[in-house]
Amino acid sequence: MDTVYLIRIFGLIIIFLIGTLLSKPLSVNVTAPNNPLATLGRILAIFQAFYIPVFNIDYMYIPEYIPFKSDY
Numbered sequence: 001m002d003t004v005y006l007i008r009i010f011g012l013i014i015i016f017l018i019g020t021l022l023s024k025p026l027s028v029n030v031t032a033p034n035n036p037l038a039t040l041g042r043i044l045a046i047f048q049a050f051y052i053p054v055f056n057i058d059y060m061y062i063p064e065y066i067p068f069k070s071d072y
Helices: 002-023 036-061
Strands: none
């Protein structure tokens, strides 16, 4: 059951990598200085960075708090 925690961590991290890889063929510059959505993206990324450890701790110790969890 410990590998499930690692799979979930890597699954949440890989979302960022997929987004950057998709931006290349679509020729989207996600680091543009005058991008109005960049501030919103940074705020959401900060929330996500704090959410991932809380999600994993909840999943390890109190799994009934996680909606739509699969029973392993």
